[in-house]
Amino acid sequence: MKPLTEGIPKASVSKKENRFWSKAFQQRYLYMMSLPFVIWIFIFSYVPVWGWLTAFQNYKPKNSILNQKWVGFDNFIELFQDERFYLVLRNTLAMSTMGLVVGFTIPVIFALLLNELRGQFFKRSVQTISYLPHFVSWVVVAGLVTKMLSTDGGAVNQLLIYLHIIDTPIQFMAKGELFWGILTLSDLWKEMGWNSIIFLAAMAGIDPELYEASTVDGAGRFRKMWHITLPGIRTTFMVLFILSIGHLVSIGFEKQFLLGNPLVTDFSEVLDLYALKYGIQMSRYSYGTAIGIFNSVVSILLVLIANGIYKRVTKESII
Amino acid sequence: MKRRMQMVLSLMLALVFVFVTACGKTNNEGSTNTGTTNGTPNVTSDVTEKADPITIRLASGDSNPSWDDMKSDLGKYLLEKTGITIKQEFPVGGTDSDMFALMVASDDYPDLVMPKGNAGKLVDAGALLDLRPLIEKYGPNLKKVYGEYFNRLRWSEDDDAIYTLPQGGVGQIYFESGGGFQLQHKVLESAGYPQIKTVQDYEAAIKAYVEKNPKTADGQPTIGMSLNGGEWQILISVTNPAFYATGAPDDGEFYVNQDTLEAIMHYQRPEEREYFRWLNHMNDIGLLDKESFVQKYDQYKAKIASGRVLGLIDQNWDYGEAENALKAEGKFDSTYARFPVTLNDTFQDHSFQGTGYIAGYGLGITKDAKDPVRLIKFLDYLASDEGQVLVNWGIEGKHYNVEDGKRVIPADVQAMKSNDNNTFKKTTGIGNYLISARYGDGVLDPTGNYYTTTFPEQIQTSYSDADKKTLAAYGATTYKDLWPADDAFPERKYGAAWTLPFETGSQANVIFQKTQDIMKKRIPEAILAKPADFDKIYDTFLKELDGAGVDKLNAEFTKMVKDRVALWSK
Numbered sequence: 001m002k003p004l005t006e007g008i009p010k011a012s013v014s015k016k017e018n019r020f021w022s023k024a025f026q027q028r029y030l031y032m033m034s035l036p037f038v039i040w041i042f043i044f045s046y047v048p049v050w051g052w053l054t055a056f057q058n059y060k061p062k063n064s065i066l067n068q069k070w071v072g073f074d075n076f077i078e079l080f081q082d083e084r085f086y087l088v089l090r091n092t093l094a095m096s097t098m099g100l101v102v103g104f105t106i107p108v109i110f111a112l113l114l115n116e117l118r119g120q121f122f123k124r125s126v127q128t129i130s131y132l133p134h135f136v137s138w139v140v141v142a143g144l145v146t147k148m149l150s151t152d153g154g155a156v157n158q159l160l161i162y163l164h165i166i167d168t169p170i171q172f173m174a175k176g177e178l179f180w181g182i183l184t185l186s187d188l189w190k191e192m193g194w195n196s197i198i199f200l201a202a203m204a205g206i207d208p209e210l211y212e213a214s215t216v217d218g219a220g221r222f223r224k225m226w227h228i229t230l231p232g233i234r235t236t237f238m239v240l241f242i243l244s245i246g247h248l249v250s251i252g253f254e255k256q257f258l259l260g261n262p263l264v265t266d267f268s269e270v271l272d273l274y275a276l277k278y279g280i281q282m283s284r285y286s287y288g289t290a291i292g293i294f295n296s297v298v299s300i301l302l303v304l305i306a307n308g309i310y311k312r313v314t315k316e317s318i319i
Numbered sequence: 320m321k322r323r324m325q326m327v328l329s330l331m332l333a334l335v336f337v338f339v340t341a342c343g344k345t346n347n348e349g350s351t352n353t354g355t356t357n358g359t360p361n362v363t364s365d366v367t368e369k370a371d372p373i374t375i376r377l378a379s380g381d382s383n384p385s386w387d388d389m390k391s392d393l394g395k396y397l398l399e400k401t402g403i404t405i406k407q408e409f410p411v412g413g414t415d416s417d418m419f420a421l422m423v424a425s426d427d428y429p430d431l432v433m434p435k436g437n438a439g440k441l442v443d444a445g446a447l448l449d450l451r452p453l454i455e456k457y458g459p460n461l462k463k464v465y466g467e468y469f470n471r472l473r474w475s476e477d478d479d480a481i482y483t484l485p486q487g488g489v490g491q492i493y494f495e496s497g498g499g500f501q502l503q504h505k506v507l508e509s510a511g512y513p514q515i516k517t518v519q520d521y522e523a524a525i526k527a528y529v530e531k532n533p534k535t536a537d538g539q540p541t542i543g544m545s546l547n548g549g550e551w552q553i554l555i556s557v558t559n560p561a562f563y564a565t566g567a568p569d570d571g572e573f574y575v576n577q578d579t580l581e582a583i584m585h586y587q588r589p590e591e592r593e594y595f596r597w598l599n600h601m602n603d604i605g606l607l608d609k610e611s612f613v614q615k616y617d618q619y620k621a622k623i624a625s626g627r628v629l630g631l632i633d634q635n636w637d638y639g640e641a642e643n644a645l646k647a648e649g650k651f652d653s654t655y656a657r658f659p660v661t662l663n664d665t666f667q668d669h670s671f672q673g674t675g676y677i678a679g680y681g682l683g684i685t686k687d688a689k690d691p692v693r694l695i696k697f698l699d700y701l702a703s704d705e706g707q708v709l710v711n712w713g714i715e716g717k718h719y720n721v722e723d724g725k726r727v728i729p730a731d732v733q734a735m736k737s738n739d740n741n742t743f744k745k746t747t748g749i750g751n752y753l754i755s756a757r758y759g760d761g762v763l764d765p766t767g768n769y770y771t772t773t774f775p776e777q778i779q780t781s782y783s784d785a786d787k788k789t790l791a792a793y794g795a796t797t798y799k800d801l802w803p804a805d806d807a808f809p810e811r812k813y814g815a816a817w818t819l820p821f822e823t824g825s826q827a828n829v830i831f832q833k834t835q836d837i838m839k840k841r842i843p844e845a846i847l848a849k850p851a852d853f854d855k856i857y858d859t860f861l862k863e864l865d866g867a868g869v870d871k872l873n874a875e876f877t878k879m880v881k882d883r884v885a886l887w888s889k
Contacts, residue, residue, distance in 0.1 A: 061423050061444040084833075144616065151609050152622070153539070157341040173613040174847070211799035261549050261613050263847075280420045282832060283440045 055289040075290035088274040089181075089249075090254075091267055095256070096248045098184045104241060107192050108233075111199035112225055125201070130193025138190075142258035145186045149173055176267040183255055183268075199233055200241065206232035238310055246303040249295050271295065340766045350457055373689065376429030377754070378416030378422065379407055380437065380680075384640070385744035386751055393748030394547045396714055403697055405431075414551055422446075428685035430694060433486070433754065435680045439820035442474065442482050447683040449480035453695040460702040461695075464489055464756040471678035471814075483681030484698065488759020489772065492541040493671055495760075495778050496799045497635030498563070501655035504785040512792035515658040517595050518564065525606055525630050530541060535627050540649070543606030544630035545622055546598075547637060548613045553839060556633045557598075557611075557846075558586075563659070564609065565590035566636050566666035568808075571817030572835070573876050577809070582816065582876040584869050586842075592857055594662050599853045612843035620644075626653035639740070646738045651785040657798045667803050673810035675887075678760075679818035682754050701755035704764050710752040726768045737781040753822055813883045819876070827875040833867040 024031060050065075055075055057068040079085055110130070117123040133141070148155050151169035160166045172178055210228050219227065253272040260268030271291060279288020311317040386407050398404055402450040408429065410418040419437035422428060423444040434441055441447050454461050461484065462469060468489060472481045500521055506528045507513075514520055525543045532541055547556040554572075555789050562569050562585060583590060601607040606627070610618070622628050623641035631638055638655070645653050659668035682698070684691050700706045712719045712726055719726045728736070736743045744750050749772075758764075758774040769777075778797050782790070795801055813819075821828040841860035848856050 023634060061426065084836075143617070146613070146615060146618065150614075150618070152542075171609055171613065174609075262553060263612050263843050265836065265840050276417065277836075278829065278832060281414075281416045282828055283420060283423060283443065284829075285424060287824075 006057070024061065036044075052289060052293055054286050055293050057286055059286040059289075061283075061285070065140060071286070075287050076294075079287070079290050079294065084269075084274065087266065088269045088271050090274075091251055092251060092270040093182050095183055095270065096181055096251045099187055099251065100241075100244055102184050102188050102194060104237070104244070106188060107195035108199055108237065110192055111196040111203060111233075112229060114196065114200060115203045115229065116221065116225070127193065127197075131197060132193070133190045134194035136190065138254045138258050141186060142255070143191055145182065145259060146173055162284075173261060174263045176264040179260070179264045179267040183259055186259070187255060198236060202233040202236040203229055235316075238314075238316075242303060242306045244311060245306040246299045248302055249298045330831050367523030371399075372404060373693070374404040374406055375431060375689070375694065376657070377405050377407050377431040377433070378418065378429045379433045380407055380418065380435035381433070382409040383751065385409070385741050387745050387748050391744075391746055392714060392717060392750065393709065393752060396709070397752065401700065403693075428687040430685060430688040431754075432685055433680070433682050434483075436820060438483050438681070438683065440823050441683065441685070443823050446650070446685050446687075447482040448686060448688070448691055449482065450484065450684060450695065451479070451481045453684075453691060454481065457692060457695045458699045460699045460704075460706075463758050464702050464758060465676075468676040468678065471676060471887055473886070476882060483683040484756050485676075485678040485681040486753065486755070486757070487677050487679055488757055488762075489676055490762045490824075491759025492761030493805065494773055494775050494799055494812045495797055496657055496659070496670065497639075497804050498633075498670055499657040499668065499798075499802070500560070500660035501631040501633065501638070503626075503629050503653050504656055504789050505652040507656060507789055507792070512789070515660060518594075518660055519661050519663075521630065521658070521660050522597075522601065522606065526604075528629055529606065530807060535625075539625070539627055542608045542622065542633070544601065545608035545614075545619060545628045546611040546631075547614075547616065547619045547633055548612040548843060549610075549619070550616050552616065552633075552637055553612070553842075555637055556631075557842060558838070560593045561585065561591040563670055564594050564662045564666065566661065568669040568672040568811065568815070569817060570815060571819070572831070572838075573816055573873075575811075575813070575880055577811070578809050580813070580877065580880050581873075582880055583873050584864060586838060586864065587861065590662065590666075593843065595845055595857070596853055597662065598852075599848065599850055602847055603850050607846070609847075612847070626650050631655060638658050643695050643738075643740045646783065651669055651783045654783065655784060656786065656789045657801075659802045667802075667807070669808060671802055671805050672808040673805060674814045675810055677814045677818055679815070685761045698755040701752065702757060704770075706755070707757050707770050708764065708768075710757070713747055713749045718749065724766060724768075728772065728780075733780060737783065746827055812888070813880050814887070816876075816880060819883060821879075826870050830868045830872045834864055834869055834872065837863045838868060 005081050028132065053065060054068070056070060056072060057065075058074075059065075059068055112222075114123055114127060117126075149157070149172035151157055151171055154169070154172075156172070157169035161169065172182060206228065210223055210232075214224050214228060249271060251270060251272070253270050256268045256270050257273055275288045275291040278284065279291060307317060344645055386409075388407075389395065389398055389404050394405075408418075415435050416437055419432070419440055420433050421430075423440055423446065426444075427448050428441075432441065432447075438447070450458075465472060465485075466489065472483075472485065473479050500515075500518075502515065502521065502524060506524055507515075509531065510524050513524060515524060529541055529543050534540055547553070558572075559569050562574070565588065567574055567585070567588075570582075570585075572584060573582040574588055575582045598607065602609070608614075608622070610825050614622075620638070620641040623631070623638055624644040625666075626645055635642075635657070642654050643768045645651070659670065661668055684694055688694055701710060708726075713732075715721065718732055719728050721727070732747075737751075758770040760769070762770050764770050775797065777788075789799070790796060790800075793801065821831060837860065841863065843855060845853055845856040845860060
């Protein structure tokens, strides 16, 4: 039995293909311009994935990657059986979520306030001063924070004692339960100005006519902020937000590494640090790779979920 | 919508570019001019055969802030003589184990490595050359220095290759003790030089001084004692002293029974619990610096350099830099005297229990080395009599003179050496080139002089007046005199157990890492707890060690110790 429509889709497919190729030919310069970036991504993001093979081996650097002992899922089983892994996963998620919430709301508010300023000189100075800490290394920041919170002449303790809020200095850095907060706040201090730049840029791109129209309609400053500025930066905000969600599990470890100390490891150790300690430092590259794979899979899932929710709510998608 | 999207994306792209260009500063280190061939080398030793200058990279596991970059007197001399420029690399931020692990992971090695405890990793990765054939052919001096201990250089039972040249001094006699418990001279003086034998004596001296002087002259509170417990030196300043104070030698993290060679993790000894209980007590009465386990090394050094810390429990090489700062400022009464303090009278400090020659941490040549033969010749030169005198004493006529056949350090050089050692090291380079095989302190060269500058008379001339005054009060000539004599205890058949490497990535290695993580958390917690909670926390600590599999680890380590004894007694 021959379906009646057999010929039709074939024709339309070839037509479509034709259209694609002719369009591609028309836009050949655009394609050529983007080619270097595609190659770049391929080399740096796809080629290394080949190394994932090591997660299923007992990798020894002496031999080549194909000449290793295969161990199946042993590394993953060990990983998921280690209590410490769940502890560091909790710390990672807690700190990155806190960072995400604080690291987005405050810079947006800061950008909104800056945007309302009239004096250009003042505005620029504040902006510059606020993003300077971004260029300070974490090593230095960690030193500053530890010194500020020190019990031995640290500014914070001295202030609190002077104000009679406490009698004896508090050992901030030795209290595990305070660690997440200290880390989030120092991160905020360092990155607030920098993160707000992109929002400021987005705000600058909002059509001034909208503001003029709303002035005519009798809207005050806060109305304008709420109804024009914020919706105006929504897309920027969401793109950055969803991308950051993708980085929830891979937040790096330098801050935690530098600010932490043995007393607070139960709160300061994060996945990457765990991978470093129990993977690379002990030459267990396979174990480290297994953690890396876990990281990547979770990250992709998080991005997809976040985008899905956003899509459902706003009917827009960034991917 | 689409337009806005495009704008956002291009904005982000722009940001990415900012990053890329910011990070893309090219590293032109390699192109720095290294050849200084204008001075004609006037010696015709082996090393100078090939006069063409080369630059070699040396990765060192120990940071050396006084490294001179070949710009010191000694550095220039060696460069002129051998044409070799050494570029040293140190661990940045992390520890030495990160540095070498990453090196293995990236499969990119410098010419020379001083990997400390990480040699095993490099050997497992096939990164180190077997030096045995090179030494046999080009290293007569190297072989001579190691002498009867040459067989201890062998890697293991199954592998007779030599991967590293141990850098410990051969035939070393200890004339000086850099460890123990430290007290400032002013504390001792104000207490009338009391006996300092037990932790109680030590505590009493600090207590008396703090009561009399709660604040320093500039109004800052005095600190009873501080420990360097915030970074890896927790092992040096907090846990190793638990060995010494309870009559055991430092065997890394293990206590080895000298008769049966059975090893246990040393925290499991009941004696050590009592030592930590004493630290807990010191914290309770406010004499222990509350920041001991939080502070960074820099903070610790800054505190010492301010002269406010009355007592330390550390090693001279760890606090020496800060003490040098005190000396440079002339605050000699705030520098430290050292004592072998034990938990009570029944213990004796075993710091100097003999080990024979420890073929421990050393220097290796990697498979990426450009010219191993030239390197081994260079190392052989450094190990020759001429080379050893050079790296230990410096250049004749400049850093020492020969008077009546004796090497003598001029007074001005000696003054700089003892009082401003950091600058001394950096400008002269003496102490920076001890990378090859060498004799230890107390060994005489053919001219009847000591190879090193550490010998009884020299130590005494390097003491400050404050040191001399304190030592006179205790009827000693060196701090070492306060310790039990070297032959007070039988020699350890396995050398020192801290030189035993775990097989990388093995189960024992993982368990060991876990116990270290537990220890680094629980020991500070126990010390800082209320005295009533101490036992509870210590019991939890021991239980956690059990949970991590410490029994298996002990069994494995016992086997390693026994294997070492078998290997070395061949």
